[in-house]
Amino acid sequence: MNDVRIITGNEAAALAVKLAKPGVIAAYPITPQTSLAEKLSEYVEKGELKSEYVRVESEHSSLTVCISASTVGARVFTATSSNGLLYMHEQLHWAAGSRLPVVMCCVNRGVGAPWSIFNDQQDSFSQRDTGWIQIYCRDNQEILDTIIQAYRIAEEVYIPVMVCYDGFILSHTMMPVEIPDSGLIEEFLPPYRPHTILSPDDPKTINPVFFPTRRENSEGILCDGYMEMRYKLQAAFEKSGEVIRNASREWAEITGRDHGGLIWEYMTEDAELILTGMGSIATEATLAADALRDEGIRAGVVGIRAYRPFPKEEVAQAFKKATAIAVFEKCISYGYEGGVCSDLKAAFYGTDIKAPIHDYIAGLGGRDVKTGEIVDAARATLETVGSGDTGNKTIWLNCYKGI
Amino acid sequence: MENIDTNVSGVCTPAVGEAGRTGEWRELRPVIDSTKCIPEVKGKPACFLCWLYCPDGVVSMTIPVEIDMDYCKGCGVCAEECPPNAIKMVREVDADE
Numbered sequence: 001m002n003d004v005r006i007i008t009g010n011e012a013a014a015l016a017v018k019l020a021k022p023g024v025i026a027a028y029p030i031t032p033q034t035s036l037a038e039k040l041s042e043y044v045e046k047g048e049l050k051s052e053y054v055r056v057e058s059e060h061s062s063l064t065v066c067i068s069a070s071t072v073g074a075r076v077f078t079a080t081s082s083n084g085l086l087y088m089h090e091q092l093h094w095a096a097g098s099r100l101p102v103v104m105c106c107v108n109r110g111v112g113a114p115w116s117i118f119n120d121q122q123d124s125f126s127q128r129d130t131g132w133i134q135i136y137c138r139d140n141q142e143i144l145d146t147i148i149q150a151y152r153i154a155e156e157v158y159i160p161v162m163v164c165y166d167g168f169i170l171s172h173t174m175m176p177v178e179i180p181d182s183g184l185i186e187e188f189l190p191p192y193r194p195h196t197i198l199s200p201d202d203p204k205t206i207n208p209v210f211f212p213t214r215r216e217n218s219e220g221i222l223c224d225g226y227m228e229m230r231y232k233l234q235a236a237f238e239k240s241g242e243v244i245r246n247a248s249r250e251w252a253e254i255t256g257r258d259h260g261g262l263i264w265e266y267m268t269e270d271a272e273l274i275l276t277g278m279g280s281i282a283t284e285a286t287l288a289a290d291a292l293r294d295e296g297i298r299a300g301v302v303g304i305r306a307y308r309p310f311p312k313e314e315v316a317q318a319f320k321k322a323t324a325i326a327v328f329e330k331c332i333s334y335g336y337e338g339g340v341c342s343d344l345k346a347a348f349y350g351t352d353i354k355a356p357i358h359d360y361i362a363g364l365g366g367r368d369v370k371t372g373e374i375v376d377a378a379r380a381t382l383e384t385v386g387s388g389d390t391g392n393k394t395i396w397l398n399c400y401k402g403i
Numbered sequence: 404m405e406n407i408d409t410n411v412s413g414v415c416t417p418a419v420g421e422a423g424r425t426g427e428w429r430e431l432r433p434v435i436d437s438t439k440c441i442p443e444v445k446g447k448p449a450c451f452l453c454w455l456y457c458p459d460g461v462v463s464m465t466i467p468v469e470i471d472m473d474y475c476k477g478c479g480v481c482a483e484e485c486p487p488n489a490i491k492m493v494r495e496v497d498a499d500e
Contacts, residue, residue: 218418
């Protein structure tokens with residue numbers, strides 16, 4: 001009998017963490033992540049989860065606790081949102097540079113100023129270059145499944161993984177979620193093999209000052225300089241795409257649930273118009289694609305699941321037949337455009353994809369994005385085909401811009 | 404087999420010479436005048452402020468006092484602290500002549 005419960009995204013995340021059994025959890029509450037942190041402390045308090053729950057005074061400290069615990073061999077978990085994630089910024093780099101398989105949930109929320117507690121993806125987007133794998137989830141089942149996969153991925157390539165999902169839209173919305181059997185997790189997730197065990201018998205200094213050049217150490221071994229260490233992280237990212245795909249495929253084999261590897265596709269086989277985005281807005285785009293097909297427009301959706309590593313080969317293949325592309329994103333690189341739009345264009349460079357690409361900035365700070373708005377925007381993009389409009393500007397959806 | 408660094412993250416072992424021969428960084432070399440150095444003059448353990456203050460731990464607490472030039476970075480703290488001014492900092496190029 002399958003264990004299916006109707007739960008929020010945050011509870012789905014908490015149940016996933018419980019199944020992954022981290023030795024140490026440190027999280028500082030922030031809306032909309034709070035109920036996830038509360039649920040985990042409840043499991044620990046009741047003895048249902050045998051983890052050390054470390055109470056901290058800030059997000060900087062919560063990630064630092066995870067970095068320290070991971071260094072001495074514990075599987076760890078933390079979660080945050082918005083300005084909490086920004087406060088972790090320094091330690092995000094530290095976790096990635098130390099190659100520690102920390103798994104974190106970012107419950108996506110707009111960042112201040114001005115304050116917003118509501119959803120967009122500016123928080124995790126702005127931490128894109130900290131050296132973390134970022135995976136964006138569509139629904140509560142995917143949140144649960146992705147967290148389990150995240151441990152498998154992180155511990156195989158030694159890169160921390162940020163599992164991102166939209167605040168309130170997923171974190172506080174109840175959906176049916178199937179909870180996997182714990183025996184199945186043990187089969188899928190081997191124990192964490194740390195590379196940084198500290199022991200008095202074999203003293204080491206972790207992350208000392210690294211020099212611009214390589215150096216010969218006391219044993220005569222030519223050791224890496226700073227640049228080589230950074231290259232090793234990039235090299236690990238380059239093989240991480242395959243690891244993400246494998247984790248997703250093997251998870252699908254044992255659970256029957258396939259959320260896609262780096263991307264997922266919806267009715268793209270014959271699509272002339274392709275809508276794309278990350279997280280719940282891409283789910284909504286599938287409804288828009290249905291509506292567009294009712295109008296006789298062959299529309300489809302490509303969901304970006306992994307934002308880093310960016311699925312360069314996958315998107316070049318998935319968008320190959322598109323004659324028009326509409327990107328819907330809840331974040332922006334100020335002074336240019338949304339990040340997904342830029343990265344898609346870069347991935348298309350040198351390919352035969354010449355379709356106009358329109359970048360719709362939507363739903364910032366929780367502004368509602370209605371399916372009908374996505375339909376109208378995507379239709380407008382398709383109508384520019386042949387007009388010479390390549391869409392080199394952002395289009396702000398449902399935003400009053402003055403006179 | 405070539406000795407390569409297999410560490411996934413930045414690691415070092417607390418050992419002499421772990422960061423290479425840091426003495427190569429030196430611009431100024433400390434030169435001790437044995438006619439002024441207190442332990443040498445007195446012929447017994449005394450003073451050793453150079454040993455105490457050396458931030459790299461390359462000064463010996465012996466008679467005569469010795470400085471390990473493989474790792475002395477030439478910072479000059481010993482010369483600054485020496486009560487009888489027995490230590491002079493000499494430019495490396497001049498010291499070689």
